[in-house]
Amino acid sequence: xxxxxxxxxxxxxxxxxxxxxxxxxxxxxxxxxxxxxxxxxxxxxxxxxxxxxxxxxxxxxxxxxxxxxxxxxxxxxxxxxxxxxxxxxxxxxxxxxxxxxxxxxxxxxxxxxxxxxxxxxxxxxxxxxxxxxxxxxxxxxxxxxxxxxxxxxxxxxxxxxxxxxxxxxxxxxxxxxxxxxxxxxxxxxxxxxxxxxxxxxxxxxxxxxxxxxxxxxxxxxxxxxxxxxxxxxxxxxxxxxxxxxxxxxxxxxxxxxxxxxxxxxxxxxxxxxxxxxxxxxxxxxxxxxxxxxxxxxxxxxxxxxxxxxxxxxxxxxxxxxxxxxxxxxxxxxxxxxxxxxxxxxxxxxxxxxxxxxxxxxxxxxxxxxxxxxxxxxxxxxxxx
Numbered sequence: 001x002x003x004x005x006x007x008x009x010x011x012x013x014x015x016x017x018x019x020x021x022x023x024x025x026x027x028x029x030x031x032x033x034x035x036x037x038x039x040x041x042x043x044x045x046x047x048x049x050x051x052x053x054x055x056x057x058x059x060x061x062x063x064x065x066x067x068x069x070x071x072x073x074x075x076x077x078x079x080x081x082x083x084x085x086x087x088x089x090x091x092x093x094x095x096x097x098x099x100x101x102x103x104x105x106x107x108x109x110x111x112x113x114x115x116x117x118x119x120x121x122x123x124x125x126x127x128x129x130x131x132x133x134x135x136x137x138x139x140x141x142x143x144x145x146x147x148x149x150x151x152x153x154x155x156x157x158x159x160x161x162x163x164x165x166x167x168x169x170x171x172x173x174x175x176x177x178x179x180x181x182x183x184x185x186x187x188x189x190x191x192x193x194x195x196x197x198x199x200x201x202x203x204x205x206x207x208x209x210x211x212x213x214x215x216x217x218x219x220x221x222x223x224x225x226x227x228x229x230x231x232x233x234x235x236x237x238x239x240x241x242x243x244x245x246x247x248x249x250x251x252x253x254x255x256x257x258x259x260x261x262x263x264x265x266x267x268x269x270x271x272x273x274x275x276x277x278x279x280x281x282x283x284x285x286x287x288x289x290x291x292x293x294x295x296x297x298x299x300x301x302x303x304x305x306x307x308x309x310x311x312x313x314x315x316x317x318x319x320x321x322x323x324x325x326x327x328x329x330x331x332x333x334x335x336x337x338x339x340x341x342x343x344x345x346x347x348x349x350x351x352x353x354x355x356x357x358x359x360x361x362x363x364x365x366x367x368x369x370x371x372x373x374x375x376x377x378x379x380x381x382x383x384x
Contacts (some may be wrong), residue, residue: 009369032061034374036095038246039237041374042082043068045110052078055114057098058233060219066106069098081116081303083175083190086236108376111232113149117173118304121145121228122277122295123196127267127310136319140267141278143215144286144295144309145196152378156197156226156362161384163355164362167196167311168370168378170244170263171230172270178301184274190239191247193231193367193375196308198222200317200361201352206287209344213253213326219288230306232376244270244373249312252369253310253362261312263372270309277301311313317362 017117020351033041036059043066044053054072061067070191071085072078079085086094106150125141126132132139158164199221237243244263251259268276281295296302324348330347332338355361362382370378 006193007149015324023200026221032374032376033058033233034235034237034243036098037238039243040091040094040098040376041237042071042085042236043111043232044114045106047072047078050078052080053115054078055082056106056111057094057329059098059103061266063245065107065113067103067105069101069103071097072117074101081175082114082234083116083173083188085237086188087175091236093236093250095123096111097181099364108203109154111152111302113151113230114234114276116304117149117306118231118302119148120297120302121147121306121308122281122301123169123218124268124273124310125213125215125220125307127273128261128265128312129176129267130261130265130313131311131315132267134313134315134318136321137212139213140310141213141215142273142280142295143218144288145220145228146219146288149194149230149249150223150226150301151377152193152229155381155382155383156228156229156368158362158364161201163200163315163317163352164382165198165200166251166253166362166368166370167315168259168372169194169196169199169308169311170249170372170375171306171308173306174301174303176273177303179276179299181271183300184271188236190234190236191240191243191375192234192306193372193378194306194308194312195227195370195380196376197224197227197229198315199268201357203317204348204352209348215286217287219286219293226262229370229378229380231372231378233371233374236373240270245376247373249372249377250350251277251314252365252371252372259312259314261314263309265312266309270307273307273309277307316362320347324351324354 011103040057047054058068102232106278123145126137171194203221208214208216247263284292284294328347328350364384366382368380
């Protein structure tokens with residue numbers, strides 16, 4: 001059976017990449033904008049002479065332009081959070097208005113990241129089965145992420161001590177605080193594309209090797225103000241489950257496909273993640289910069305917090321395999337390194353050194369493209 005699966009996988013990869021030497025397989029042509037019957041695609045742009053951002057209802061991407069109606073101008077209503085605009089005006093009213101309202105063209109450069117997102121967010125680790133297998137972490141977990149959102153067209157900084165890895169994710173936030181599952185079901189939900197950029201060197205040095213699913217080490221490795229890029233659109237779906245099942249996520253690095261998966265392959269769905277957050281989130285069970293930290297403040301998920309729902313397979317980091325442990329463990333003995341530290345720490349440092357030597361992680365000058373069906377795209381330049 002294993003041989004059969006391997007042969008089948010090879011055939012799929014060969015035929016699907018025929019004529020596409022820069023791709024690992026699946027041709028990526030995601031739908032740009034969700035149809036109105038599925039959901040409202042919201043964006044924000046500076047208003048003329050106004051301190052607040054105007055809210056746009058984006059209807060189409062055509063000819064390199066976004067075609068949208070300015071909800072703030074039409075209803076003479078300027079609220080900081082586009083989700084509040086939906087609550088105030090009404091989902092159905094906005095649908096009907098958009099069907100006949102005159103459209104105006106916008107460039108991606110006209111859009112801005114929503115100002116309502118804060119710095120404390122909640123991330124789900126290894127929430128796709130194939131990602132569990134590639135990283136050798138076979139259970140999901142949660143961890144806090146401390147980062148201000150950065151633009152969908154921005155830079156990610158690396159240095160000689162950073163092993164920078166990419167992760168594309170589907171994110172969600174809420175128009176009201178979430179205290180329980182009933183609040184979750186009733187709340188207006190905004191879905192958007194995001195990146196969870198990760199320093200694997202920091203992660204390897206701080207992860208709890210006895211219990212990786214504790215989430216310890218992940219906050220330090222994934223926090224920082226250039227490690228949470230967010231997409232240009234916030235989609236409010238009519239049926240959130242149907243919407244999630246229709247989303248595919250992908251990553252390209254220098255034009256080469258690295259990640260591609262449907263969001264319906266999440267191990268834990270979003271309502272289950274919310275239940276787990278509310279159950280354990282107020283306990284200071286995590287750490288950040290060597291200080292205890294909880295997932296949430298108090299008993300609720302704040303409206304300025306996003307939930308990162310996990311990344312599919314295809315990241316650079318793939319754990320430490322058994323052969324490497326044997327090889328470096330033997331070297332630890334023969335080199336008398338046991339006089340200086342533990343075998344675990346030695347293997348970790350050798351893994352980090354191999355990561356730098358390999359050049360597999362993101363390098364200065366790399367261009368990273370994160371994208372998702374209906375969610376737009378994030379374009380990142382890696383810089384030193």
